[in-house]
Amino acid sequence: MYQERPEWEDVIPLPQDDGALPLAQIAYTDEYAEAMSYLRALMAKDEHSERALEITEHIIEMNPAHYTVWLYRANIVFALGKDLRKEVEWLNEKALRHEKNYQIWHHRQLIIDKLDDSTGEADFIAKMFQKDAKNYHVWSYRQWLVKRFGLWEKGELEYVEYLLEQDVRNNSAWSHRFFLVCGNGQELTEEIVQRELGYVSDNIFLAPQNPSPWNYIRGILQRAKLPMSRIEKTCTYYAPLDNPEKIKSSHALDILAEIYSTIPEQKDLAIQSLDLLSSTYDPIRTNYWNYRKTQIQKAAA
Amino acid sequence: MATTSSRAPAATLALHVEKHVHYITTLDTAKDTLSYHLSEHLRINGVYWGLTALHLLGHPEALPRDETISFVTSCLQPCGGFSSAPGHDAHLLSTVSAVQILATIDALDTIDTTLVAKWVAGLQQEDGVFAGDEWGETDTRFLYGALNCLSLLGKMELIDVEKAVEYVLRCWNTDGGFGMAPGAESHSGQIFTCVGALTIAGRLGEIDGEMLGDWLAERQLANGGLNGRPEKLEDVCYSWWVLSSLAMIGRLGWIDKEGLVGFILGCQDEKKGGISDRPNDEVDVFHTVFGLAGLSLLGYEGLQEVDPVYCMPRSVTKRVLGN
Numbered sequence: 001m002y003q004e005r006p007e008w009e010d011v012i013p014l015p016q017d018d019g020a021l022p023l024a025q026i027a028y029t030d031e032y033a034e035a036m037s038y039l040r041a042l043m044a045k046d047e048h049s050e051r052a053l054e055i056t057e058h059i060i061e062m063n064p065a066h067y068t069v070w071l072y073r074a075n076i077v078f079a080l081g082k083d084l085r086k087e088v089e090w091l092n093e094k095a096l097r098h099e100k101n102y103q104i105w106h107h108r109q110l111i112i113d114k115l116d117d118s119t120g121e122a123d124f125i126a127k128m129f130q131k132d133a134k135n136y137h138v139w140s141y142r143q144w145l146v147k148r149f150g151l152w153e154k155g156e157l158e159y160v161e162y163l164l165e166q167d168v169r170n171n172s173a174w175s176h177r178f179f180l181v182c183g184n185g186q187e188l189t190e191e192i193v194q195r196e197l198g199y200v201s202d203n204i205f206l207a208p209q210n211p212s213p214w215n216y217i218r219g220i221l222q223r224a225k226l227p228m229s230r231i232e233k234t235c236t237y238y239a240p241l242d243n244p245e246k247i248k249s250s251h252a253l254d255i256l257a258e259i260y261s262t263i264p265e266q267k268d269l270a271i272q273s274l275d276l277l278s279s280t281y282d283p284i285r286t287n288y289w290n291y292r293k294t295q296i297q298k299a300a301a
Numbered sequence: 302m303a304t305t306s307s308r309a310p311a312a313t314l315a316l317h318v319e320k321h322v323h324y325i326t327t328l329d330t331a332k333d334t335l336s337y338h339l340s341e342h343l344r345i346n347g348v349y350w351g352l353t354a355l356h357l358l359g360h361p362e363a364l365p366r367d368e369t370i371s372f373v374t375s376c377l378q379p380c381g382g383f384s385s386a387p388g389h390d391a392h393l394l395s396t397v398s399a400v401q402i403l404a405t406i407d408a409l410d411t412i413d414t415t416l417v418a419k420w421v422a423g424l425q426q427e428d429g430v431f432a433g434d435e436w437g438e439t440d441t442r443f444l445y446g447a448l449n450c451l452s453l454l455g456k457m458e459l460i461d462v463e464k465a466v467e468y469v470l471r472c473w474n475t476d477g478g479f480g481m482a483p484g485a486e487s488h489s490g491q492i493f494t495c496v497g498a499l500t501i502a503g504r505l506g507e508i509d510g511e512m513l514g515d516w517l518a519e520r521q522l523a524n525g526g527l528n529g530r531p532e533k534l535e536d537v538c539y540s541w542w543v544l545s546s547l548a549m550i551g552r553l554g555w556i557d558k559e560g561l562v563g564f565i566l567g568c569q570d571e572k573k574g575g576i577s578d579r580p581n582d583e584v585d586v587f588h589t590v591f592g593l594a595g596l597s598l599l600g601y602e603g604l605q606e607v608d609p610v611y612c613m614p615r616s617v618t619k620r621v622l623g624n
Contacts, residue, residue, distance in 0.1 A: 014388070040388055068390040071434070106438040134533065140485055171531040175486035178475070183484040211519065211531045219475035284525070288518045288555040 001031075002038045007051055013037035014044060032062050043072055048079035057090075064094060070103040074110050084115045092124055096131070105137045109144060118149045122159070133163055134172045143179055152184050161199075168203050174212040178219055188224040196220050201234050204249070208238045214251035228259050235259070241272055250281040261296045270296055314566035316601065317574060321589060322360045324574030325351045328586060344386040345376055347586055349398035352405060354590040356614045357597050357605045361406075370408050373399050377412060381420030382434070393424055393433045397446040404453045404621045405613055418456035421447050429464030440481050441472055445494035448501040449611060453621055457501075466504045469495045477512030489520060489529040489542040496546045500610050505549065514552040517543050525560030526579065536578045537568050537588045540595030541612065548598055548609035558599050565592045 002008045015037050035058050042052045056073040059066060077087055088111055095104045112118060128138045146152060157180055163173040181196065182188065200217040204210070221230055239252035247253065253273045260270035271293055278289040328351060348369065355363045376383045376399060382391025383399035396417065403409045424431045424447065431443040444465055451457050471483040472495055478487025479495035492513070499505045520527045520543045526535025527543045540561060547553045567580045568588070575584030576592035590612075597607040606615040618624075 067392065067434070068384075071390065102438075134530070136481070136486070136488060140481055143482070143484055169532040171533075172486050175474075175480075179484040182475075215476045215516075215531070222475050284521050284523055284557045284560060285518050285555065287557065288515070291555065 002034055002055075008038060011038055011041045014040035032059075035059050035062070039069065039072075043068075046075075048076045050080070052076050053080070053082070060094065064098045064101050064104065067103050070107050074107055077111070078114065084111050087111050088115075088120075092127075095124075095128060099128070099132055099135060100137075102137060105141045109141060112145070113148065118145050118151070121145055122155075129163065133167060133170050136172070139172045139176060142176070143183075146180070152180060156180050164203065168206050169210050169212060171212045174216045178216060181220070182223050188220065193220065193224050193226065193230075197230065204234065204238070208249035208252070211251055214249075214255065218255065228255060231255065232259055239273070239276075241269055241276075244276055244280075247276065247281060250277055253277050253281060257292060261292075261299075264300065267296055267300055314563060314569075316566060316596065316603065317569055317571060318358050318360075318603065320569075320571070320574030321576075321593070322355060322358055322363055322574070324570075324584070325354055325586060325589065326363050345373065345383060345395045345398045345402070346385065348372065349402050350586045350590040352402055353613060354586070354593050356405060356617070357590075357593045357607055359603070359605055366406050366408070369402060369406060370411055373402050373408075374411060377417075381413075381416040381418075383417075390434060391420065393421065393431065393443050393446050396421060397450045400450040400453050401611070401613055405617050407617075407620070409454070409621075414454045414456070418451055418454045418459055421451055422456070422459035425460050425465070429461065429466075429468035431465075441469065441479065441491050441494045441498070442481070444468060445498045445501075448498045452501050453611075453618075462502050466499065466502050466507070469498050470507060473508060477509065477514075477516040486530065487516065489517070489527070489539050489546070492517070492546050493542040496549050497610050500549050508550075510550040510552065514547060514550055514555055517547050518552070518555040521556055521561065525557065525562075525564035527556075527561065534579070535564065537565055537576055537595070538578065538591040540565055541591035541598075544595050544598045545609035545612070553598065556599075562596065562599055562601060565596055568592060 002011075003013070013034070015033075035055060039055050039059055042049075042055065053073065053076050056069050056076065059069045060073070076082075077084070088108070091104060091108050091111070095101070095108070098104060112121065125138060125142055128135060132138075146156060157177065160173050160177045160180065163170055167173075181192065186192075196217065200213045203213045217231055218228065221228060235252040235256045237252075238249040239247045239256055241256070253276055257270045257273035257277070260266040260273065274289045274293045274296075278286040282289070328347070348364075352364050352369065355361060373383070375387045376385070376389075376395065378384055378391040380391050382393070383396040384391050385395045389395075400409070400417065403412065421431075424433070424443070426432060426439060429444075430439045430441070431447040432439050433443045447460065448457070448462075448465065451460060469479070472479045472481070472485070472491070474480060474487045476487050478489075479492045480486050480488060481491045485491070496505070496508075496513070499507065519531070520529070520539060522528060522535050524535065526537070527539040528535050529539045529542065544553065544556065544561075547555060565576065568577050568582075569575070569592075570577065570584045573584070575586070576589040577584045578588050593604060594607045594612055597604040598609060607613070608615045608618040611618050
């Protein structure tokens with residue numbers, strides 16, 4: 001308890017005033033309530049000290065989602081000129097324990113930005129991804145790192161490939177690949193497009209019904225201003241319209257419908273693809289497939 | 302690979318209105334639990350969620366008006382922003398909830414709206430996005446929140462709307478969706494904030510609704526529920542983020558309504574009330590309001606109409622915005 005410790009003697013704790021609304025009243029455990037009342041007292045005078053740092057740690061330990069205390073902690077760390085590497089180490093443990101927390105990642109961004117050095121970050125992120133390779137906060141943070149430290153060609157693509165080998169259905173990793181290939185204003189040369197077409201078809205082969213590589217290549221072709229017919233062969237391989245029993249991917253059918261809808265003499269094939277989607281391969285979206293059919297019929301009329 | 306549907310038929314399930322009202326109005330009785338005090342940073346959001354749910358259920362009187370005003374105004378900080386609970390720092394998300402609560406109970410005249418609007422406007426950054434507080438964390442959630450509350454306050458002229466729109470458009474991905482920052486993965490929650498911001502700014506025409514609608518419709522799974530990203534699990538809260546976005550772009554019909562109604566109703570706790578993220582999980586007020594708001598958008602009988610842009614009763618936004 002803080003009230004029994006001499007180094008806290010000069011602080012008059014500020015208790016919580018919850019107001020009258022029952023739905024809003026806050027009940028605390030005694031330990032949390034006491035720590036918070038001392039924190040409020042220190043924050044009221046904006047004290048930057050070792051004991052202030054200690055109390056932020058205590059409260060974060062109990063409630064890491066309390067955003068105000070993180071803000072206060074960052075100010076103290078910078079004001080006291082604390083060892084930022086040690087702060088990062090301390091944060092690692094917190095991040096691994098509280099995967100859904102936003103504040104930890106923003107705090108990390110402030111610290112690493114000040115450190116001006118991203119050494120060790122990729123290793124730590126790898127540990128986070130071992131727990132959840134689709135963690136949105138961690139991916140956002142990784143993209144910030146790539147931009148802040150210019151890591152576009154420093155093993156990022158290889159790392160994405162490693163993650164997709166672990167789980168080809170990791171849409172976050174596919175999204176990061178798109179960010180790496182297109183996010184730095186690079187020109188999408190024919191060589192890059194060829195490389196991406198090859199990579200995508202290898203991965204579609206592993207899981208034809210996985211939406212991510214299909215969405216990915218659609219994005220690449222669109223960005224490169226190339227027609228969707230560049231992947232027509234891949235689509236007919238996974239969705240042979242002359243042998244519907246062999247269809248292995250609703251996404252292939254979807255793209256085939258898109259390709260054929262632009263060619264007047266093939267519009268029957270487009271309609272056939274959409275009918276197969278609504279009758280058999282993706283019936284939950286029947287309303288949407290029917291809408292697409294009406295659009296084709298309207299354009300033809 | 303033909304898919305089969307395993308969902309429960311919606312017709313056999315009913316909405317337990319009285320149980321949900323009871324669940325929400327007795328939330329405070331759980332206040333000696335650890336999880337309750339750990340959610341202190343969400344306290345004012347919790348009041349907004351509970352209040353909105355009660356209004357949609359047709360029981361607006363279930364939360365006492367005077368006490369609601371007194372709690373909300375006790376969270377107003379001298380800077381003009383609201384905190385999540387008295388004695389905390391101001392944050393944009395708390396401020397949005399405060400303004401939404403006061404607008405809903407027609408009590409915006411109890412605060413200095415100019416002071417509040419100025420504080421919110423001050424959070425806009427050079428590139429058009431908004432920070433959540435003085436700390437500087439930026440996110441399209443904050444940008445939407447700022448536009449939401451400034452429009453309710455009738456003070457949109459205090460910010461650079463053009464720059465905010467430009468920022469949102471930079472978060473637009475080639476799959477048709479939006480992420481939390483330029484280049485970030487498309488996510489249903491972020492899509493709601495970006496489409497909501499564009500709608501409030503009157504700039505929805507800038508995006509391709511066909512492509513976005515395709516991505517959003519793809520979120521429905523064979524059991525009727527919606528997920529937030531490809532290859533993730535379904536969750537009731539996405540009934541709101543995905544549906545409201547589809548409603549804003551006029552493509553709500555692309556969802557299998559019966560399937561989704563059945564999924565949401567199947568997430569009710571039939572004994573104590575409340576709605577959970579997916580069947581048989583623990584209920585909470587967050588999933589309760591978004592489940593109800595989703596049902597309202599689907600035109601479920603007996604619920605008040607919800608505004609897809611604000612997640613508030615449509616009767617309220619009509620009164621406040623005059624449209």
